[in-house]
Amino acid sequence: MRQASWNEMFAPKREPLVLTPDVPREPAGWRRVFWWEDVLSFLLLSAMVLAVVDSVYRAGWVDEMPSLYPLAFFGMLMAAMLARVRWPEALLHLLALPVGAAASLATILSIVPGATPWARYGELQDRMGAWFNVAFNGGISNDELPFVVLVVPLAWIAAYLSSWAVFRWQNVWLALIPAGFLLLSNVSYFSDQFSFSVLVFLLAGALLVTRLHLMSRSKTWREQDTPYPPFLSLSVLHITFWLAIVLMLAAWMMPQAGESGPLASAWEGATSPIAERATGLSRLFVSVRGPQSASVHRFDDIVPFQGPIELPDTLALEALTQPLDQRAYLRAQSFEIYTPTGWQQASRRDLALEADEITRVDDLVDGRATTSVWITSDGKTGDTMFTIGQPRRVDRPATIQWTISLEDVAGIQATNGLSEGSTYQATGSVSVATVEELRASASVPSSIPDGIPPTFSNASWAYSSALLSRYTQLPETLPTRILQLAVDLTENERAVYDKALRIEDYLRTFPIDFDIPVTPRDRDTIDYFLFDLQRGYFDYHASAMVVMLRTMGIPSRLAVGYVLQPAEREPGSNLYRVTEQSAFAWPEVYFPGYGWVEFNPTPSQPRIQRFEPVAVTIGDDEDGEDVVGSLGLENLPGQIGAGGEAGALPFGGDSSGNRNLWILAGIATGIAAMAFFGAGWGRYLWIRGLGDAPPAARRWEQTLRLASWSGNAPDPAQTPREYASSLRQRVRGVDDVELLADDYVKQRFGQKSDHPTDTQSDEAWEQVRNGLLRKLLRLR
Template sequence: MNLLQKLRPAEGWFSLALLFLLLMITTMSLQAAEWADGMSVLSSVTIMGIIVGWLFAKSRYVGFFLHPFAIILGIMWIGYSALPLTGISGSWVDQVSALILRPLIWLFDIQAGNVNGDTLPFVLLMGGLMWLISYGAIWDFFRARHIWGVLIPSALTVLINTYYAREDLIILLVLYVLVAFLLIVLSNLLDNQQRWRREEISYSRDIQVDFLRDGALLALFVIGMAWLMPATIDHAAVNPTLTRLTSPWGRAQQEWNRFFGTLNYRATGSGAYFDESLTFSGNLVRGEELVMYVRADAGRYWRVLVRDLYTGAGWTLSDDEIVAGPAAEQPIEGDTPVVDRGRIAVDQRYTIFRPAGTQLIAAGEPLMATVDLRLRRDVAPATEGGVEPIQLFARNPLFQGQSYRVTSAMPNVDEEMLRAAGTDYPVDLLEHYTDLPESLSPRVGELATSVTGGAETPYDQAKKIEAYLRTFPYNEGIAGPQPGEDGVEYFLFREKEGYCDYYASAMAVMLRTLGVPARIASGYSQGSLMENGSYEVRQRNAHTWVEVYFPELGWIEFEPTAAEQTLDRPLSLQGQFGPDSSEEGLSSALNDNDEMLSEMEDLRGDAGLENDGATDQPGQRDLFAWVPTMNWRALVPYLSAVVGLALLGVIGWAALQQRWRGLGLVEKLYDQLRLFGRALGQKADPSLTPHEYASKVGAQVPPAASTLSHVADLFTRQRFSTTPTLDPEEEAAMSEEWITARKQLMRRLAQRIAPLPSPADEIDSDDEAWQRPR
């Protein structure tokens, strides 16, 4: 017995091939998402995991001893495969050192609450995941006979990857589901076959083909039905409950994005969630989905959160504690007064179509809201004992279509007031909002000093830096900084182009080098003004800008991004805002909500019926938006059927090859005769001789009757003659004769499946119709 026969699984080679296909689809799904450079190493990791799993499953040793050894082998192979990803061309010792040090540096940064843009740890993590999945799947199938241990890890991987990937991977998901169905069917059949053999119950040799065929058809049916069903439940009474249940997942996402902020994430589709951390990355992708409608008398930006701690790799929050806030319609306790700060009360109404858990949106400095609040506080408020929120949360998750109102203090200043604000900053605020990492190069400060030469006030310094940065070309397709490279230095001195995250970060950091308190804010730009006076805000309006502190005036917004409209301060305040700049104005803004509420409810109803595109409707995803002129979605069931039929053909061919393994030519031909006979309704009766059975089949296909009789003659001779073997000439003649007969058998089989009426039938039908009473 040779090695291949020893290693042959009892379940058959086809089961191994099907499992190999399932695991490679999982790997291809991760690679096609293009999360990071170097994902190509996953192929070799998966294949080696399959080989090790297969060898260990065939071993006589128990898993208690084999599994630790498999983990060690996996670590060694993943490390070996990832050596080229270190980018070091030196000796293998240098490469191994980098392979160890880079994940350790990443881990130390994460533990310190910082962000790190190195993607190598992510690739290593995915390599470990695929090793465990592939090794575990082979072991569970061939040793433990546990099909769900095979499917659950890989299924979760494919589903999560498909949902969050920026590329459309639905075809790989469909293929995965199809192969998974076949594996379930095959596993169940193998278990039954084992029981039947134990109980000495006879069964057909080609039963595997029947089961796999029916399993594939069932899988295609389920896939087609799933495609046609609604994607989500949109009832307002149900969505809050579902959102509340997914809140822990949202927090896990937030931590994940802090760990791996530079991956190639997709444009957010199901929500508009902003993470605590912002990590400098490369190519930016923003969707077109409708996020919200906003009704407000003033406001350039709709803010979600403020980030205050610069790390070089991005921004994060110095304190992420969330505390209880006031109830609905109650002012935030301890908040600074509106009047006497160059600010004014402005009321905003938000109608949300892409909720982001409990995150709320508010312009300027929020004072109160119509929902119960939780909030993050500024760790260095301008006034002692003040509670200045940098982010608002609702106590309960928002649902799609929900409206709420926020009253905020908005800047109401001109250039003269800003120039006269001076530099009498609160000590804690100045120290906190001018803090920079020690690793920042001095040339950033030198550039800031050079750009602001001649500026006498912080406002003039800010305007000069803003104007300078707006000369940089706007580009969402940049490569992003290298691991360990400072993002602002990358933008200012190497790439010299980028998008809003880079513009805002560069301005805030340059101002901090000059001793001017600055921070970045994230949320949405104003959006498109509609005829009814509301703003339509889509995902493409997601934005980051700069806020600079001015004594007695508070945080003032600046716009350094070249692609955005310039934010110019008025020379005169008269007519700048609608509401009155007084306490009476605040009271009026807080109490005149009935009319706006009615208008926004009408707006919400109109939006649900008259959205301008399918992507604005809840629960839908336009997976084929790249070809808007074709209804590709309607073609998916047909494409799935074509793929399924092709896969069925491959499965059938492989099953037949397995069935005929070790048989001679005559035995193969007689077995084909039996299969055709069964398909034509002629079951093989054990009491019939080969000649009698061939005659029954030949009666249904007269043109092939002589060939079928010849096959029966040869089969009888093979089994019972003293000289059973055929000479080469006889085999060649028989093969050629069978080809002609097989065509006639297939033609008859096609007529049986889809019968065509004969001319006589048509004439009889016409006569019957003519003679029918009218």
Template sequence: IFVLEISFLVWWLAYLGAWTVFRHGYVWRGVVMAAVALLVNTYYAPNPVTGFLVTFCIVALLLLAWANLITNRQRWRTFRITFSQDIGFDFMRTGLLYTITIITFAFVAPSLGRNAWFHRVLAPINQRWEETTQEFNRLYEGLNRQERLVATGFGRTLSLGGARNVTDRAVFQVQTAKGRYWRAVTFDEFNGRQWTNNAEIEVEFEADGTIPVIEWSQRKPLTQTVTLLASTGGVVLAAPDVQQSSLPILGSFMPVLGAEGETEASAEVSNELTYILARTVLEVGDSYTVVSNLTDITERALREATVDYPLAISTPYLQLPDDFSPRIVNLAGEVAGSADDSVYDRVKRVERFLRGYAYDEAIEAPGEDQDPLEYFLFEIQRGYCDYYASAMATMLRSLGIPARTVSGYAEGLYDEETGIFVITERDAHTWVEVYFPAYGWIEFEPTAGESVLERPSGADLPEPSSIPGAPDEFDDFNDPLIDQDFGGIQDLPPEFLDGGIFDTTFRPSTQWIVVTVLLTLAALVGGWWLMRRRVWQGPDGFVLEPPVLVYERLIGWAQRLRLATQTGLTPYERSAILTQELPVGAPFIQRITDIYVQFRFAPRAIQGGESDGELESNWRQLRPVLLRAWLERRLRRGDEPRKPH
């Protein structure tokens, strides 16, 4: 039923689109209906279908160009404006180039503000603008003006408010092998409207000193060189978890249990770095190097992780306000599924659920009497990263899963030539980290505006005994394999020989073969139809005046017969030449010319419908004469002996 309904919807959209375009000339109506359907499918499609969208945009813009040409041709004929009959080819060629340019720019433009090369090109202009702004501010210090809000500073609190006010101004760049998040601060306590970092342990470290971090499993060191392009308020930005810095820093720590996930009674409590400030003033253009212990974990490891949360983790990271919304608790239970499933699977369900909410940076702030999370989840159902992350962290906490929000920056734009990530104000971001015993804090991305975090599955390779036909075990593992009798290929199981791993024959998909054949046939039929219209009917359009249409057909045949092709000839002069060459069709040629001249030049032009029947009758009798003359000329040309070179 679903396939039938979709097929009917597609047919109906195509029918209405064709009707509005070819019957009434309303091109935009036909295009918009199909565009809405395609955009909805593009947004919700499980697999990328951007190619269909690009193809549709090209065809739609070409259709608009063609419709504009037809409208202008009708207007030119109405006002007796002469134009070339071959204008269609030139017009559509230019339209195609314009279309490709527009679509290319549409895909490239959003990322220009985050492109490192683009920033280098604009650097002199930006510098001059900053100097001009500073000079203006110096001359008019007394003016009361609104301060510019920026997203380059992070403190110990994060409030859920209204619209974000960020720009594409570059903040810093990072030279490193890989990156996903540049952490600034983690939050543990939530009071219903605001997150807070309650780290009370502060320790100073000298430059290049080693920072004691917990040795979580499945981590790899990552070196990063950060160069500031704007002020960051002294916050040291880096991938988690920082274990060394070239700057002297002040670190804020929270207590956390050891990496092996021991019980609270037997474990030794360690501290975790949650916020870093530089102990020196960081100026624009300064660089520093940090080494982080970056997670490199698999999905399998996360699914098999235990749930033995130490008290140092469960106490701060399961905290919720006393009046926390029961609606959100119920929603979390419905979305996460059975408590018997792994923590990782339940977390991923909540993440996928929240990514279904619309991303919107221009939302209004919730009222004083409104719960911000209920406002996001149940009322407006749209928002930005602060709301996504807050909703996910609190929903997981209500399920007994330790989680926290983290603020910093998303990865930014990577320049492959220089190996540098360029991060702008717009990349300021908040995400979620979930605690897994022995593996530490693992990042998750609930925000719809960001790409999904992809991790390796970690699935084990099949054991030797799982190979069909192989023995369960060898008598002596040290025996040379060459002494084993495996037989020949003919002794292999059928599943290996019939489409198995030894089947290297390329078999293209049947669907692709059918699609290719249908597209080829459609191209051939379309080409034949266009040629037929050009040969038999002349120029096309929505509605053409019959005198002009029939006369243009006549002139088109004259050009194919190489008659009356001189420029500057009047209609009657062309008619005389054609009549002399085609005496059989003389009366029809003369009458068609008379009607055309009267329509174009007479004080009282022929009105539509007055001579349609006569024109059609004359053309119907003249067309076989023209075709016969054309064939005779073609045959005569083929019989002519070739001149020797």
């Protein structure tokens, strides 16, 4: 144990050592610009802003977008330096704006072609002048430069204001919230570039928010002479960094845009009002790419020529149809005004329809049939309602858009809107006119009277002036070689139908290519397609046919929608899951007396099958009713010509006459024997197995036999009702066949007791029998 010495015991007591902490001070003067605290804040702000710039740049909205990184960085640096100058803010902004405008102009001119800066500036003036002319006078612009002119200065302004908010106002939220909104909007359109830009933004934003809060507290401490560690901000930054890493990992595991239903729905609901208001501006920025899953056709008031496109496999709608004998077109709307860069809608009027109210599209035309379809919307096609053919009826309140008359309906919109999962039934009208009927409806006379321009076809005299004025419109700048090509292709044809067929055949030789270049400026797109590209897709093929027909004075228009393809049909049903890969466009040509008739010049889809002319005429009645009624074949088909009065034969009295008489008698006897044998065999086939069958079953079985003999045998997978609906579509004059199918189903699968034949069923059977017999006799 140690003993204390006398010196230690009686030595004077020492004062305790007290360390007085210093209060960190901000550097003054020019040193303030290079203070490490501000430099660190600037680096975090740069990372956050440039992450947004990177997202916009990598999205590839247009091909000619210049690099925005130097411009944004310059805007942030300029604002950070001016923020330390204690002059009035308005004066500082007035000094900054000319500098920012010059930097933005230099960035824009870097992508404008020209040998000198003055030549580039002249090119910029010309292109912007043309764009403003389209903006104020109507039309479609496919120039990318106006979008670049809009984005470049906005990038500088956004970067400048973000830096000003941080370093002058000390308010990080004014920088963070607008930048985050822009980033989220961009990512919601282009989901595949979610990772890098969003994660950097989240990391830099979290660090900057924490740092600015600490800097604000540090300023208060300095004003109060409260000491604190000089490198406290670095310690807090270190802790915040790891917390931000956790936030980044959580963000990485979040569903990407479009994969989270509730989040996507909420975002769509918040942005839909803005998107609807901006729809009218789409004609001014046609070259701007939309989201990767967007519709090829936006179903608004324009159809631009977009150049390269992609057909995503995103679901557009579901369609449940009646059995179809060929691919059907789901029609959305039609377009009347052609411009060198795309199609526009002409002025239209609206008419409100009650549910199930019938339109007047078939009031003045013949040779048309109705087809119903049940549509379930996926929410991506707006309020547009689809029909197979011209809109005739829908089962909910709607508004039709008509042009020159109520019989000329361009499209139909749901009055109360359509959301995801909305289902409606729509009935359309399609042409079933025969080739000969269409061919005879309009033709070009052999001579053209004086005063008729050679570019105006004589076929125009078959149409009304209102129809011609609306549906033969073409721009004055249309190259005349398009007309010359149309005339060369159709010079040997007089019928409008044959002219359309020749043009359709010619365009189907142009191969399909979705990766075509955008039409060069100052070129007409159809001229470029016909004489330079000679490849493309449905928008180009269909538009070329419409334009070529219009040059000859034939009314025609462009229709857009979807095509029902077998690949999208659910096996064993008539349900089609229609995706954007089925987007389509086709021409509609007007035929007097028969209305609008669809054509398909696009080789990716088969031709539209027409009813061919009948080769054999039955009796004197066009419909064959008298002949079929005289057959009396309730129980036996095929006794043709068994009755009737024979004409007198020129018998003579010589041996040669007698010999001829015996020859003729032998021939007649052979024919009679064959007829008798055929009648017996036909009767056996007709009643075989039906001796004890109930009337409903007998009528249905005989319907199947007649239909099979006429080449319309049922599919084994079809139910009686499905087959009846299919047969009614394929064979004219058997509209009541579904009643026979219903009677058979009730008798076969309902009550087992016999169902007596009633007058309605007998009349239906007679009508169906006669229709099938006419079909049988025409085929054989």
